[in-house]
Amino acid sequence: MGETIEKVSIIISKGSLEGVYPGLIMANGARSEGIEANLFFTFFGLDAIHKERLEHLKVAAVGNPGMHMASLIGVLPGMSAIATHMMEKKMEEHDIPGVAEFVEMIADSGCGLYACKASVELFGFSDEDFIEQVEDTITVGEFYGKAAGGEIIFT
Amino acid sequence: MGETIEKVSIIISKGSLEGVYPGLIMANGARSEGIEANLFFTFFGLDAIHKERLEHLKVAAVGNPGMHMASLIGVLPGMSAIATHMMEKKMEEHDIPGVAEFVEMIADSGCGLYACKASVELFGFSDEDFIEQVEDTITVGEFYGKAAGGEIIFT
């Protein structure tokens, strides 16, 4: 075809570790290939750019049969913490940075970071709650404007 | 670039409140900008257009670390109801309509609503189970036909 992707606009809507990483990995992969990239954080995904929360994202140990743990065990206090610790250790072994470092790295590579206005209002957050790399809080309409001419990936 | 998005085809596949709203908000945002929009309901997402179910969608209080509740507490009976009540109250405060009203508003704005044929058969639903705004029950192939020339957003 000779065609290439020129831009990706990735929406991160979940606040679990396994909900946040795919979007970050896809944004990072895009920038590595010289593809323009924007990250748009909405709903629980806002936690990934929230100063006090982004260091505390957890693996969802229940409701996740892929974890191969009995559901009953999954809900014992601490199981989510254990699964989180296991995943963080594995990621460290494979040189995958933690969320805070990864988001900063992606922003430094030229990816735009945006918060969803409706979600920010719903959760009662303000601009000061977010890391400095967040460029702006924008509406869905403004998101579509930025995404035009590229692929939209909702994660 | 001078480019704009002309059409979005949004798939809603989850039946939780936080699974349904992002798709509704993105469809509403598209119509507000004059962008053609179609909503396609599949799997548990069908609940959002099911006459008897759309008023009873709940927040998934477990398997959702973003809720910042211990998993153990999350599964006590009633916790999902409490989280649901909290989110509904917050949405009301911010003038975000309930699911029934929001879906109707979006349909009135000219967005097409479609049910996924395979899922409708799988769950044993019939056309009468759905709200009148649903235009048709269509196959995946027909969905691709409607989505051509725009962005596909799977939520």
Next chain:
Amino acid sequence: MGETIEKVSIIISKGSLEGVYPGLIMANGARSEGIEANLFFTFFGLDAIHKERLEHLKVAAVGNPGMHMASLIGVLPGMSAIATHMMEKKMEEHDIPGVAEFVEMIADSGCGLYACKASVELFGFSDEDFIEQVEDTITVGEFYGKAAGGEIIFT
């Protein structure tokens, strides 16, 4: 418009039955219409092409209010198994093939199957863990190369 979709690149990122099927159904629907299709398995979605795991995918009975079961009941041991059995039986009644057969069918129809390199390394898998229909393990950058000129659908 006269436009048609020429290619879809579908990412499967979840390992639950209800997380895997939408992507398979959309890939199958694409091939039925003569649309080029690629399936890219990442994170827990890798279970769907893992020789020893693809026969054992389960419905996530908790964290899934769409299942219409009280959360407390959802976590009793065996409830996920019961929900899985119910869904498998329903799918059989509607001639929807099981995951193993469905993936093989889709590959035979000309859809490319790819594993995500970063996830394969993270989980410590190797090529021998995957069914023979998997063509290659590729990076995110290579994925974007294959996806160019089509729609990206993240499920």
